[in-house]
Amino acid sequence: MSAQISPGRKNPGGRRPGESGTRDAILDAALRLFSEHGYDGASVRAIAAGAGVDPALIRHFFGDKDGLFAAVVTDRTAVTQRLSQAVSADPDELGRAVTDAYLRLWEAPDTGPILLALVRSVTASETAASMLRAVMISRISTAPWVEAERSRHVALAAAHLFGVAAARHVLKVAPITEFTHDELVDQIAPTIQRYLDGTHR
Amino acid sequence: MSAQISPGRKNPGGRRPGESGTRDAILDAALRLFSEHGYDGASVRAIAAGAGVDPALIRHFFGDKDGLFAAVVTDRTAVTQRLSQAVSADPDELGRAVTDAYLRLWEAPDTGPILLALVRSVTASETAASMLRAVMISRISTAPWVEAERSRHVALAAAHLFGVAAARHVLKVAPITEFTHDELVDQIAPTIQRYLDGTHR
DNA sequence: CAGCAAACTCTACAAGCGGGGAACTCCGCA
DNA sequence: TGCGGAGTTCCCCGCTTGTAGAGTTTGCTG
Numbered sequence: 001m002s003a004q005i006s007p008g009r010k011n012p013g014g015r016r017p018g019e020s021g022t023r024d025a026i027l028d029a030a031l032r033l034f035s036e037h038g039y040d041g042a043s044v045r046a047i048a049a050g051a052g053v054d055p056a057l058i059r060h061f062f063g064d065k066d067g068l069f070a071a072v073v074t075d076r077t078a079v080t081q082r083l084s085q086a087v088s089a090d091p092d093e094l095g096r097a098v099t100d101a102y103l104r105l106w107e108a109p110d111t112g113p114i115l116l117a118l119v120r121s122v123t124a125s126e127t128a129a130s131m132l133r134a135v136m137i138s139r140i141s142t143a144p145w146v147e148a149e150r151s152r153h154v155a156l157a158a159a160h161l162f163g164v165a166a167a168r169h170v171l172k173v174a175p176i177t178e179f180t181h182d183e184l185v186d187q188i189a190p191t192i193q194r195y196l197d198g199t200h201r
Numbered sequence: 202m203s204a205q206i207s208p209g210r211k212n213p214g215g216r217r218p219g220e221s222g223t224r225d226a227i228l229d230a231a232l233r234l235f236s237e238h239g240y241d242g243a244s245v246r247a248i249a250a251g252a253g254v255d256p257a258l259i260r261h262f263f264g265d266k267d268g269l270f271a272a273v274v275t276d277r278t279a280v281t282q283r284l285s286q287a288v289s290a291d292p293d294e295l296g297r298a299v300t301d302a303y304l305r306l307w308e309a310p311d312t313g314p315i316l317l318a319l320v321r322s323v324t325a326s327e328t329a330a331s332m333l334r335a336v337m338i339s340r341i342s343t344a345p346w347v348e349a350e351r352s353r354h355v356a357l358a359a360a361h362l363f364g365v366a367a368a369r370h371v372l373k374v375a376p377i378t379e380f381t382h383d384e385l386v387d388q389i390a391p392t393i394q395r396y397l398d399g400t401h402r
Numbered sequence: 403c404a405g406c407a408a409a410c411t412c413t414a415c416a417a418g419c420g421g422g423g424a425a426c427t428c429c430g431c432a
Numbered sequence: 433t434g435c436g437g438a439g440t441t442c443c444c445c446g447c448t449t450g451t452a453g454a455g456t457t458t459g460c461t462g
Contacts, residue, residue: 037324038324038325040241040242041241041324041325120323120324122321122371122372123238123239123242123321123324124239124242129372132372133372133373133374136368136372136374151376152376152379152380152388153388154376155368155374155375155376155377156365156376156377156388156389158368158374159361159364159365159367159368159369159374159377160360160361160364160365160392161364162364162367162368163360163361163362163363163364163365163367164357164360164361164364166360166363166364166367167337167356167359167360167363168360170323171323171330171333171334171337172334173334173337173356173359173360174356175352175353175355175356175357176356176357176360178353179353186402187353187354187357187401187402188357188401190401190402191361191392191395191396191401194392195392200388200389200391200392201387201388201391
């Protein structure tokens with residue numbers, strides 16, 4: 001009889017032959033949509049559609065939406081280690097090195113969208129907020145060369161860098177977006193250096 | 202017969218006697234919820250509940266959710282004019298005056314929540330984004346004392362201030378929140394002054 | 403080659419959303 | 433005194449959301 005138990009089904013259903021790459025496709029679409037619209041604004045269905053996949057697969061691979069978000073952020077990031085490299089630079093050039101590394105983080109295709117996603121999700125998820133705090137501050141201010149005394153100055157430097165990055169990539173404020181990367185580093189590195197030295201006042 | 206046409210109605214319905222203050226109650230609740238959860242996160246129903254009022258009243262007074270948001274932001278704000286005052290200060294003290302005024306904007310009960318609401322709604326509403334841009338940058342950089350040449354430096358100062366305010370009030374980064382207002386002004390005013398002077402490099 | 407786990411599709415649900423409309427009551431004014 | 437409009441309630445609609453589950457096909461391993 002060649003029984004068709006579910007005659008309403010349009011697509012065959014069942015596992016596809018060969019390497020599917022579906023998981024990665026979902027992660028890609030999720031990264032893009034989370035970074036564009038934030039956690040709330042990116043629906044599971046939209047992400048699935050973006051990956052050309054059934055929404056149920058997201059549940060299958062990641063459990064729930066939180067799991068997906070966590071996977072996006074943790075699976076594909078080397079955010080923290082890049083900053084760590086920068087802080088081992090020559091102390092006299094530290095301001096420049098940190099500034100350059102920090103701004104590059106926002107421009108690189110593998111880390112930039114993640115930071116954007118974190119910023120845009122700060123409202124919705126406390127996880128996102130604390131991860132962002134961690135990236136922004138702790139990773140810098142708990143670096144070995146920071147004595148407890150100076151952590152406040154480091155935080156000010158980090159806040160400055162964050163403000164510039166947000167103006168450039170989130171708010172897209174005209175004068176800031178018009179700088180080239182190098183120009184921007186030239187403009188603010190000296191100030192960052194002063195904060196790090198404690199000579200900013 | 203004392204006809205009761207709608208016997209299912211629990212509350213009487215119809216206008217209440219006396220001054221209701223309902224419109225203001227809605228505005229209050231909306232300001233609070235928008236600032237806590239952003240545009241998307243604050244539902245019309247939740248705002249109505251917060252005001253102790255039927256959701257349909259929001260539609261009645263403000264048309265739709267966008268209208269409510271616009272009303273919240275425009276009705277009760279003197280954000281821009283406060284900054285204008287600051288920029289007329291003595292040029293030598295400009296950095297300090299602007300820093301003080303800007304940070305106060307985030308702390309004052311009538312303007313702080315609005316800025317928070319704008320920041321938290323940046324993702325959802327392009328209106329919010331452009332208003333924030335306006336408050337953050339344009340209002341400062343189009344001030345009369347800014348020659349075109351310097352607008353980039355002004356934008357950098359504004360980005361710095363924004364970063365500090367965001368770290369303090371949105372991300373709540375520990376070292377930054379621990380400063381008193383005056384300490385914070387002491388810490389960053391000199392840098393703002395340098396940006397404004399163009400002596401930051 | 404048997405059988406199980408993984409990958410995949412469809413359908414569905416309960417909840418929440420923004421918006422709209424009908425009905426009712428009170429106030430201010432002619 | 434009558435009447436229109438503002439304030440208020442309830443009910444409802446169509447849509448989207450996250451999540452759930454059952455069923456189907458494939459690949460892998462023993």
